[in-house]
Amino acid sequence: MHQIALGVTLLFLALLVAMVAALAFEEKLHARKSLITGTAAVIAVFLAEVFHVLPIGPVVNVFKEKLHIPVYIAGIEWEVIAIIVGSSLFVDVASRSGLFTWIAIKLTKRSGGDPRMLLYFYSLLTILFSAFLNNVTAMVIVGSLTAVSLERLNRKSLLLAFLLVEGFLTNVGGLLTLISSVPNIIVGQAAGITFLQFMLKSTPYVLLAAVATVLLAQMRYSIPSLQSDEERALAKQRVSAFDENDGIHSPRFFYTSGIMAVLLILLFATTSYLPYLRDLGLGFVALSFGILMLWAFKHEVGKFYSGLDWDLVWFFMTLFVVINVMEHAEVLSLIGSAIGGIIDLGDVIGSAGLLWCSAAASSVTDNIPLAAVLAKVLKAKETLPDSSLWWSVIFGSNLGGNLTPIGSASTVVAVTIMHKHEIRMSFIGFIRAALPFALLQIILATAYLLLFL
């Protein structure tokens, strides 16, 4: 890598700061994420060429063949894109089978309409869905059901409390597996953490944080439990009106989706141990399952392709281009030396400091660029795979999202559902409501990190 002048590095740092600031004010700018990162990518690549930052030339593959690939394409982490596209396709097709609504309604009926039981079940559902689908889909499914079922039970006054808890738990559930959130995928790939290793380390914390969050919500919002037999009978009758089979149009597809979902999770968990697949990686597994599921709708696959969140895909692709340029412009080294100051404070304060800094940063801006930058920085510092620093970034970037309504995509969805049901929730109002929960989760994460990781 050739020497870059400090002025050039600072120029690119300014561009990165501007992009992150624009992402933080995405709502005010009325511009989609992909447009912001796309614009930053265009400027970054152009400036990189002007200042000779990027090593322009043919790319050499493993067969020593020289390929003419545009320099900005080579910088994209295609494994991450493959996981996101494959998983999104799988979840989108599988959701048409009625599988997720079936599980959600079954649990609703099992609660007997008791608000406290409903809180427990919906919390469990939120964690499982955000762990194995993604946190936005989890929030959309559980949040929508919450609104409908609480209305059915004449308990709409509890909707705010339920949506807040579910929003907070999506980010806790997002810590359960390697594929539960994009920061996990990015940091996990960079650190070389396998699916199983990730889950074994994260599960105790997820359980602890989930129980603490639900108990705190139960106390703060006085979620009642039904007392009399009459109340219980009425509530049970009301929720029994839900028909879990309503969304199942083809039992065969329903069962196939269930089996495929279990298989996908098992393969994700064992990919790093299986021959062939261990080399092809999680992205291949996700894409394969996405494509296999599309056979259920073979005549209308276009609908699913257009249903993909292209804003998100473009966001990742252009973000990786920006980060690649920043790496060559030595911006990441500069950030790394700043973070190095925190890390050098020692195992205890360093790890805890990185976690809290990551949480604070991801509360005001997107946690994905943050995770991408920090993962690159830690990798450049040759951080060992079993270092707790990786987990500082994972915990911080996921849990920081609970501090503000713009901190994560799922809390944005929670606030959207609130507004849809005419619940007023200001930016400050959300922070006031969220602060005790977010602090509790971050304190627990810090303790867990220091004691067990």
Place this chain on the structure above:
Amino acid sequence: MQIDEFESQFKSALKEHYTYGPVSIESCALITDLVGADAVRLTNIVKRLVPELPGTPYQRTERLSWHTLGGDRYSSVKSMLAEVEKIRPDILVVQRNLKTDPDDLVCGLSNYLDALTQTCRTPVLLLPELTLDQLEEQISEPLEVMVQTPHLVGDSSLINWGLRFALPNGRLYLVHIENKRVFDQYIDIISRIPEIHTDIAQDSLREKLLSLPSEFIEQARSVLRSKEPMIDVHGIVELGHRIVDYRRLIETHNIELVITYTQDEHLTAINTIAYSLAIAFRDVPILLL
């Protein structure tokens, strides 16, 4: 993935269920403007319309007490309501055009009936607009009973009342007619919105409008097959013109009693479809709940 999409899925999964609950009538009051022997004669005719139930299939015998409020018992709406309040019957059987010239009631039911349907929670069985002799000839125990309302879904009481009159071995028609004129108006508006595919909207809307009452009726039929096997229950769900199509169904199936609902939390009784039907169908008894 849209929030709306999942909310719709969950709302669609929410099915209103029919709850079987036998209706018991122990006290019945006839309000007429006839007096003396004519009032007594009318009471005896009307007893055929509201017969006492035999011991089966409800497994109990009703002891029905009758009260006759003849034209000499009240002189104003207020005094009539006071008399009704004293009796507190389970059902009121009311003669049409109470103390009003029929020629003055082309588009209404009379002040007395308006007051009963709007202020009184007691079901009102409105007699056909016939002379005493015609009533004597035509009124019999109803065997063909039609329960109809735009709010049939989720309303078990309507079906239970229908059941009370169709017992012990009559035929019960559960009818739901969706207003086609309103449907067409919405489709016309949708056809002017480029973002919404008109054909898909039309098919989906029609399918959902008709499937909800169809599913409810089917579920009610399945309950009644086990609870009241002697009653023949039919379901009719259509998109059409309410007055015209109800009239057609009444004539096609020789309906002897129509049961409909005037209670609507958003409308006063006088503004409900039941009120319009009561004015339009003057030749068949109508029970207004």
